[in-house]
Each structure stands twice: as C-alpha cells, then as structure tokens.
Amino acid sequence: MRRRNTILTGTSLLVSYMGLALMASPVMAKDVVKIAYVGPLTGGVSNIGLGGRNSADLAVRLRNQDPKSKYTYELVVQDDECKTNVGVQVATKVAADKSIVAGVTHYCSAVAMATASVYNRFGMPAVVWGAVLPEVTYGNNYKEIHRVNGTMINQNDVAYKFMAAQGYKKWAIIHDTTDYGKGHNKYFSEFLQKGGGTVLGTFGVMADQQDFTTELTRIRALNPDVIYFGGLTPLGVRIRTQMDKLGIKAQLQGTSGIKSDAYIQGAGKELAEGSLSFIEGAPLEKLPGGLFFTAKYAQQKYGEPPEAYGAFAFTAANLIIDAVEKVGPNRSKVRDVLNKTKDADTIVGKVTFDDHRQNIVPLITKYVVENGAWVVWEDSSYGKGKRKLAGL
C-alpha cells in the first residue's frame, strides 16, 4: 500500500513537473523554424555553392542573435551537385519535409529549372539566389518561385554594348549545351545581331568536355576578335588553357559563370589576365549593405569566401526570415508575403518582385582579371587605359 502511494506521489510530481516545463517553454525558448539552403557543395562550382551556404548561414546566425526575433532559425543544407537529377532528389526531400518553411535555392540554372515544379507541387516557397536563366522565373507561373538576382538577359545586353564600345566586331561563340549555356548563346547572339556585330562561328560543347582543341583550331582559322564563352568555370579554365596551347590571341569574354576565384586559380594568374566577366549586382564594397555583410562574414571565420553570389544568398535568406517574422512559419502565408515584396531594403539594394516574382535589378557590373584578381572594370588599369585587352 505504502509502495503504491509512493508511486502515485512520484507520478503526480513528475506530471506536474512536466506540466510546468511545458508551460514554461514558450517563454524560455523560441520555436525553431527551419529554412532550407540548396546549392552545389561538391563538383566544379562548389566554391560558389559553399560561399552561398555560408552567406545564408550568416543571415540565420545574425537573426538568431537578435533578441527581438520571434523564432529561432535553423538552416537545413542540401547539396544539388549542380546536377539536375540530384537537384530534383534533394528538392523533393526538402519540399516534402513540412517542418521546412521555405528554401534558398540553386546556383545552377539547369537545376533551378528542373526543381521549380517540385517546389510548386509541394507548395514550398523558394527564393533562387544564383541561377541566371530567364526561364527560371519567366518560363513558368509558379507562385512559389522567386529570384533575387538578375537574369542573363540583362547580363548579355550590358556585355554586348560594352564590348562593342571597346571596338570589337567579330565573335566566335562557345557555349555548353545545357539550358544555361544555350540561354547565354541565345541572348548574346540576339543583342549581337541587333547591334551589328558578326558571329563567325557558334560551337555547342558538352558541359563536361575535356578537349576543345578541335573547336579552337577551327576558331583560330576564323580569326575572331573575341571568343565568347557561355558556361561555367571548369570549362572556362580548360578553354583558356587550350587557347594558349594553340596560340590563339583573341580576347576571352566570359559570363557570370566564370566569375570565381577558382577560374583564376585553375587557369593560372598569367593566362587568366584580361579575361572578362559580367555579373548582376556589384562588388560587395559598392553594395548598399556590402561593408556590413563583409564585416559580419569575416567575424564568423568561414573557411570559404562568399564568392560572387554570397550577397544574394544572404538576401534571399533574409527575405524569407522577414516573411516568417511577419506571418509565422506557414508556407502559403510566407509565399504570399514574398510575392508582394516591394522596395524591400536589403544589402543588394531595393528588392522588388515583378509579376513573375523576378527581382528587377538593373545593376550589372563588368569585371576583368588583373594581377590574379577580378577587378571592377572602371577601377582596373584596363578601364583607365593603362593596359589593353587582347584582340584589338
């Protein structure tokens, strides 16, 4: 009898304690809200993906330090390997997990294209932080898909006008045959024809091709002023090194796809010198919140630099967090808030989504490699006329 009593007392004590604990918890700790980050963490463009991950992580950490935030945020990181099949897999995994409210998604355009319908099907809002193919937002009407960075339409418009102003007239185009490369080829060729430039030859190559000597031999015979390359860093490095092997003196004009430190490391300082790239946004120090971002990023001592799209990943994560703060961790409500984003103040400037949830960023920056670093054209010795580009 006594023993039973003891058990009863013990149990009731335990229950009341648990009750207390339950009651106390909302005051003691905030609810955890999960946000996904998906990007290429391995493979040829992993440097960009890791920089993006760190930047999204930074947004989460900064918000968690803020006592005024209503929730504790947790970043769920997934690797899409820049491959469509892997991308769809991880996108499905993330989107099917109802505890994840929204995602900061994709650098590779082909992957962003393949996963858009997945996010739509599961109703998970996604903010693209790096893919530049226009169709990611304009090729569908999924209310879930947003994008903070600009598209390759703006990029190639600026690129052609700039090159024409330098005095270039004849181009040879190499592009990879993914959506990304084909898109670049399409838009650049359009602007080029409109502007009166000449395309001597267009070469579609495989996204993992090793040998370009045949294409480059043909190009050498065509003798263009510029070789335009629409593709990503690994191929950019191979094309630049093999251009040198064949003694091609033309100017290499890249796209946002080669604007990474890995390009300079891969091709080497001497060969990379003078390569051009065009990219949405502006260098961190010239962005409205750039100095803030760089300082905070440095404090966290991440192993990798933020790279070209870090600021966009940071912005995407922040837009999502702001929406959650406003309406709580509810996918459809967060989506509606994101849809209506207008003049939001972010570190990349004002963000406004149009009717296809595409941020209207007018800003494109021109870069040139000088002494082993990407330098903004206007600040470079090239822009100041002290050095000359090739092929002129």
Next chain:
Amino acid sequence: MSEVSQYIFNGLMLGVIYAMVAVGFTLFFGVLDVIKFSHGDTLMVGAFAGLTASIVMLNIGLTSPALQLLAVIVFAVAVTGLLGAGIAKFLILPLRHAPPLNTLLATLMLGTVMREAIRLFYPDGSNPKPFPALLPTSMVELGDLSIRIDNLILLASGLLAIAGVHFLITKTKLGLAIRAVAQDGETARLMGINFEAVVLITFALGSGLAALAGVMNGLYYNEVNFNVGLLLGVIGFAAAILGGLGNIYGAIIGGFIFAALQVIGSAMLPALIPNVPSSYSDVFAFAVVIIFMAWKPTGLIAEKSSERV
C-alpha cells in the same frame, strides 16, 4: 592547310593517349582472356598519385621542374604498377575459373570503388585539380601551325613508351614468357614459366603504362579530375576492340583511329550539318565503332591465337 595539320596534331595527341590505354586492355586480354574494366580508373589513380608526388616535392622545397617530373612519373607508375598487380592477384586470378562475365562485372565495380574513393578521400577530390605544368611551354611556329614544345615532348614520350612496351614483349626473355603464357598457360607452366609471376608483371606493366597516360593527360590539359578515367577507359576499350582485342598493333592503330574519328566528328559535323554542335563528336565516333564492329567483329587485325600479344 595549316588548319588541317593542326587537326592532325591534335588528333595525334589524343591518339597516343588512347593507344596507351588500349595497349593495357589488349595485354590483359592476351594473357588471361579477361576484360579489366577498371583500367580507366587505374589511369586516374596514376594521375592523382603523380599530382600528390608533385605537391610533396613542392612542400619539401624541391621546385626544379625536372626533379618534380621525375618524382611524378616514378611515383605514379610505382603506385599503379602495385595497384595493377594487386588487382590481378586478389581479384582477377581468384576469379579465373569463374565465367568471364564475373570478372568483367567485378572489375567494373572496382572501377567505381576507386573513382568514388578518390572523390571522397582525396582532399577536395570532387573538384577538378590543376595539374602542374612541368614541361617547357615555348611555342614552335611552323608557318601557320603552332605547336608547343611540351606537346611535342608528350607526343614523343607516348610513342616511346608504346615502342618500349613493344620491344619488351617481342625482344626480351620476359616478353617471351608473357607471350608463352598468352598462347597457352598450361604449356607455359610445364616449360617452367612462373605463371602467376608473369600474370602479375603483365598487369603491373599495363597499369604502369596507364599511369603514364594519366600523367600525360594531366600535363596536356593541366588538369585532373576523379571522373577522367571513365570515358578514357571506355574509349581505350573501344580502341582495343576496333584494332582487334589481343593484338598490340591493333590497339595502337585503334587508338589513333578513334582519335581521328573524334576529330573528324567535331570538325566536320558542324560544317556538314549546320545545327549539329561539335559536342556530337563522341556520338559520331562511337556510332562508327558500332558499324565497324558489325562489319568486322574481330577487329582490324583479327586475332590468330598463335600471334597473341
């Protein structure tokens, strides 16, 4: 004209690398009647071993390119030679009496294991690695044809390596033993030839040649990645089949033919059919191999068992 000669030179460079891989396939097939599908990945391991050697040399302060190159080659060949002999001893010989399909599958799996192992365990192995340029890079201009010295050296050393293997097989005692085993293992044993030792040496030889091809590939493109062996393996195998599996001349010719097909594919296709990009060159080359096999199933130089290897 200069364009054509440049194409020919590009094709020769590819051809010599393919031929070196194909010779390996042919050696293994000649000696043990096995198809070792991990051969391409052995090449990749060789390239990574060479890369490691060059990094180690830099770290201990030996920066002379000649010394580095020597270390790269010796280490790459030694590592893959041992690897090849190990594969033969622990995977291929035990499976000798199993159906040939088992060996083929087992080596195919082994290739994947090696590839993934490098990807996962080599520091930052999933990314392409810059391979150091250890050869002089000055340019020789012959009219409109520009050839770099390093490419010439690579071409010459590839041809030398193949000639060396050929000499070894046709003119030395070891070669005689290899040929004897290839022709009839049992009889060779009766004649007092150490069967297992000869098999292991053959595998070490073929793998060492692959390592050399891997290093050459790295020096040519200034890059290695964990995936490089996959396509090179398939191409080397196709080249060996094209020439007639089991015949060393066939393998060499097959390698150069395949390279020629690729170059023709990527140079001619876009010119002939406007909307076909040059990336279809592999499709073209492999399609020709299929058609060719239907026409001559035994390859260019048909195998006569008395002339194996």
